[in-house]
Amino acid sequence: DYGRTNNPNRDGLARALAALEGGAAATITSSGMSAIDLCLNLIKADELIIAPHDCYGGTHRLLTHRAEQGRIRVLFIDQSDSDALHEALDEKPAMVLIETPSNPLMRLVDVAKIAKLSKAFGAIVVADNTFLSPVRQQPLALGCDIVVHSTTKYLNGHSDVVGGAVISKTEQNGETLEWWANCSGVTGSPFDSWQTLRGLRTLSARMDIQERNTQAIAKFLQKHKAVTKVFYPGLRSDPGHKLMKAQQSGPGAMLSFEVESPELAAKILNKVEIFQLAASLGGVESLICQPSTMTHRGMAEEARLKAGVTDNLLRLSVGMEAESDLIRALKNSFA
Ligand code: PLP
Numbered sequence: 001d002y003g004r005t006n007n008p009n010r011d012g013l014a015r016a017l018a019a020l021e022g023g024a025a026a027t028i029t030s031s032g033m034s035a036i037d038l039c040l041n042l043i044k045a046d047e048l049i050i051a052p053h054d055c056y057g058g059t060h061r062l063l064t065h066r067a068e069q070g071r072i073r074v075l076f077i078d079q080s081d082s083d084a085l086h087e088a089l090d091e092k093p094a095m096v097l098i099e100t101p102s103n104p105l106m107r108l109v110d111v112a113k114i115a116k117l118s119k120a121f122g123a124i125v126v127a128d129n130t131f132l133s134p135v136r137q138q139p140l141a142l143g144c145d146i147v148v149h150s151t152t153k154y155l156n157g158h159s160d161v162v163g164g165a166v167i168s169k170t171e172q173n174g175e176t177l178e179w180w181a182n183c184s185g186v187t188g189s190p191f192d193s194w195q196t197l198r199g200l201r202t203l204s205a206r207m208d209i210q211e212r213n214t215q216a217i218a219k220f221l222q223k224h225k226a227v228t229k230v231f232y233p234g235l236r237s238d239p240g241h242k243l244m245k246a247q248q249s250g251p252g253a254m255l256s257f258e259v260e261s262p263e264l265a266a267k268i269l270n271k272v273e274i275f276q277l278a279a280s281l282g283g284v285e286s287l288i289c290q291p292s293t294m295t296h297r298g299m300a301e302e303a304r305l306k307a308g309v310t311d312n313l314l315r316l317s318v319g320m321e322a323e324s325d326l327i328r329a330l331k332n333s334f335a
Pocket of ligand 1 (some may be wrong): 058133162164
């Protein structure tokens with residue numbers, strides 16, 4: 001009838017993602033941001049959303065500005081702080097957004113626990129599963145109502161698409177979201193959907209290789225004297241390691257690390273080979289970024305520093321190149 005409403009490529013991708021996440025329905029959108037914005041249609045004006053204080057900078061910006069418009073109310077909290085979570089839930093939120101691992105600090109929160117608590121308060125629980133994809137984490141099985149994705153990342157995996165998806169556990173939410181996506185025209189393009197379907201075929205194999213490389217890099221960085229901290233739940237010493245084992249089938253292929261000074265961080269960014277300087281993530285090629293000046297620059301400085309995103313912090317999206325080449329590139333950049 002009309003491409004904004006239905007398209008075979010887009011519907012095929014929706015069916016595949018709904019199956020992978022264990023949902024009843026999925027809506028394919030033009031970007032990860034439009035997927036998150038679409039979810040706001042499930043709540044009424046002036047209702048409250050609880051979001052992580054250390055969520056992706058674009059999500060923080062969207063919710064902050066939607067709140068400033070009077071479209072919603074938002075409370076950013078540290079969701080791993082049980083007192084803060086209970087206090088926020090007492091405010092009777094209509095929606096709770098979870099992002100685990102968080103971007104860029106790879107902090108994990110207990111999805112099943114937050115979902116159960118939030119639902120007891122009547123909130124819709126939305127999980128952003130972009131960083132892990134359904135091959136490493138299944139938020140619907142852990143009790144969430146909705147999963148959102150930036151398909152730009154692991155699901156497509158080749159850094160040549162910008163897209164998003166919202167997967168619903170129930171037909172009812174799925175129908176509401178599909179209706180709004182058509183009404184507001186945020187549905188994804190047929191060509192992008194086709195490319196994402198093609199990328200999806202290698203998701204599991206890509207994740208295995210990228211994760212193996214990341215584990216090796218994390219161990220290398222942990223031993224380097226110029227590195228003050230490594231954030232990767234795959235490391236036994238990471239505070240999220242135990243939770244990772246419980247709710248994920250692997251730690252994924254994103255990591256962050258802090259170096260001694262912002263000057264050193266800037267030098268590594270500019271000198272390192274192989275890792276391209278770019279804000280995206282989840283593709284087959286390795287990327288490096290400085291979240292404070294790139295992915296999280298849209299956040300107010302105070303909120304950014306409170307979330308722990310300093311100028312000393314660098315984030316890696318580890319790709320499929322040879323492990324030895326990646327480690328050599330990092331070693332040389334430090335030298
Ligand atoms: N969610 C997370 C966790 C992200 O990292 C990003 C982008 O980096 C988005 C959502 C937004 O996705 P997009 O860039 O496809 O709009």
